[in-house]
Amino acid sequence: xxxxxxxxxxxxHDLVRSGRCQKHARPRGRESQRDRGRSWRRxxxxxxxxxxxxxxxCGDAAATEADHKVPIWxxxxxxxxxxxxxxxxxxxxxxxxxxxxRAKAGAA
Numbered sequence: 001x002x003x004x005x006x007x008x009x010x011x012x013h014d015l016v017r018s019g020r021c022q023k024h025a026r027p028r029g030r031e032s033q034r035d036r037g038r039s040w041r042r043x044x045x046x047x048x049x050x051x052x053x054x055x056x057x058c059g060d061a062a063a064t065e066a067d068h069k070v071p072i073w074x075x076x077x078x079x080x081x082x083x084x085x086x087x088x089x090x091x092x093x094x095x096x097x098x099x100x101x102r103a104k105a106g107a108a
Contacts, residue, residue, distance in 0.1 A: 043083070051085035057094070061087035071098055 004015040009024035019025065044066040055061045063085035070076030086094070 043080070047080070047083045048085045054085065055087035055090055056084040057086050057090040061089065064088050065091050067091055067094065071102075073102060 002017045004017060006012065007014045007016050007021040007024055009020055012021060012024055014021035014023070047066040048063045051063055053063055055063045065086050065088060066083050067086040068076050068078070069082050069084050072078060076082045
């Protein structure tokens with residue numbers, strides 16, 4: 001089992017085994033949507049409604065996220081025409097593929 005160490009948040013001395021203490025833990029999942037702001041939440045809702053709540057990748061799962069078809073780092077726009085409704089499993093696969101592609105592009 002890992003040894004206890006101080007929380008990495010500046011000035012915090014709470015001891016943790018890994019990551020941050022509960023006071024300074026970064027939000028995950030739905031809570032992270034708050035960080036994106038109201039305009040992103042509205043745009044996300046419009047994208048999902050446009051797809052009738054279904055994932056535009058697999059077509060049969062409930063869409064829970066909005067995703068850029070062409071990533072911003074590849075020249076995609078942060079506009080409605082470049083957004084698609086996507087379920088969480090499809091989004092994880094697509095994000096992993098994009099990360100691999102970006103790593104290869106950076107190595108070239």
